[in-house]
Amino acid sequence: MVTKVKPGEVAKRYRAEVRSGVEGLDRTLKLVGFLSDSSGTPSHTYADYTRRGCEDVGIDFELRTVPRLELEAAVREANVDPELHGILIYYPIFGTGQDAYLKDLIDRRKDVEGLNSFWIRRLYKNVRYVNDDPCQKSILPCTPLAIMKMLDACGVMDKSQAKPLAGKVITVFNRSEVVGRPLASMMSNDGARVYSFDVDGPILFEGNSLSELEIKRGDALAESDVVITGVPSKAFDCVKASEINDSTVCLNFATIRNFEKAVKEKARIYVPRVGPVTVAMCLRNTLRLYRNFHSGSGVDIKEVNH
């Protein structure tokens, strides 16, 4: 039974697949990343990881830093630039609803992070292909997808089943539009029973249905095979070793600690961060978008009501 999994190694395996795919192409892919002049350290770090990941797989990466009020114009320009195959913005830019506007501004065919609501709507409807063509796979958002790949590497999934997470109970602390909610949906689409906690109260994701649920944190944790945290606030009451089982897989994607230190010893596996895998998923999405839309054999997305 797996007891230790390094995100760096998981990322390396996925980057190898991307490298191999990129080598087979007739042109060099180019990805642009945007920072604003008020972007903080976590954003610069993520940009740095992106650059290194791109170098590793053979994708050109260009970082553009613009005043935040000029970012919209810069993105619109990147959208129509035929030399660019992928666009990514390092959030937060405004830290307000304006960031959600920016996510939808990126042309969906260059949306390597998969946060454009076009892709997100498909995710919630469990639509896995573009235009229902199995050769044209949908884009999934990077961080949730990275977490799924980590769960796979941790032995949580049973790939022989149609629903690889059937029978698994998972608690997630975060229901944001960018990670927690899509993640809960992806896991329940794969068969898991998911307890989603957020300031707004617990919601159960199971099969195709969602229900408001009165369940205590302690009861959810005691039942869980996997516990995932992504709470950006120091006010969060860190998950304690006493709340989990020794067979539990614990994973954190917040930039701060969400599990108390003793969890590292008690949990079957403890994953403190997923960053390198997130970047690998972003590179994988870049290649997929290229094959879907930019490679000449690519197809336009029909105006389907998803």
Add this chain to the structure above:
Amino acid sequence: MVTKVKPGEVAKRYRAEVRSGVEGLDRTLKLVGFLSDSSGTPSHTYADYTRRGCEDVGIDFELRTVPRLELEAAVREANVDPELHGILIYYPIFGTGQDAYLKDLIDRRKDVEGLNSFWIRRLYKNVRYVNDDPCQKSILPCTPLAIMKMLDACGVMDKSQAKPLAGKVITVFNRSEVVGRPLASMMSNDGARVYSFDVDGPILFEGNSLSELEIKRGDALAESDVVITGVPSKAFDCVKASEINDSTVCLNFATIRNFEKAVKEKARIYVPRVGPVTVAMCLRNTLRLYRNFHSGSGVDIKEVNH
């Protein structure tokens, strides 16, 4: 010079235009409004005003109240229902980023509130027509549009100019994605110099450009021909009579007081609410969407990169 303007009367004039347009159609338009079972009083009130407005102009209105977790499925169903020409959701539903997701879920061709990012992107690019056809006008979001119509009724605009707000200085307290930011853009597109205040600091909207600006509230107010407030918090320091001039037009769109009482006497015009005009704009958008997309002579929206 105008010193008193009643939103109810302005709304009545716009509803008369809609009624006349509706009478000329070959079918009855139908609008559906969604509440959740946790919706509060302001939402129910707005739903009520919508119903009365629809009755007044001859549009069928149906109110559907659904558990909030079932709203997405209900909207997807309404999107593809050929009997429905317009869809509106009374926010807040979740009061989180999930509401922004819902805004983009409504089919843009039925989006009577004009909050789908497709329409908002056009607004920021000052694109006024669908597919560049002057007979197919874009949809503008209801509350900002209602405020523009009130400013017109207050004599602030000079319709003989290409830019009816040229030379005007306007301060807005609110830079939300749903009202304050589109409003500031619309007013600067029409020639005004707009000081936009929010918790994130002041931004100047002028012509095609935006700039971070260090300007004090008092200086912006002293210079302003129009002061518009939409701060939903009781912590907001209400605009005082001493801060404005007796030629200033003051308008509030928040559900709470944002001006101190003495402003009502001092300002040239004081508009405490715009609700009835917002509903009238919603009805007007319903008719416009019908003519653009549902009337048989309607056109499909090309996939243009706006």
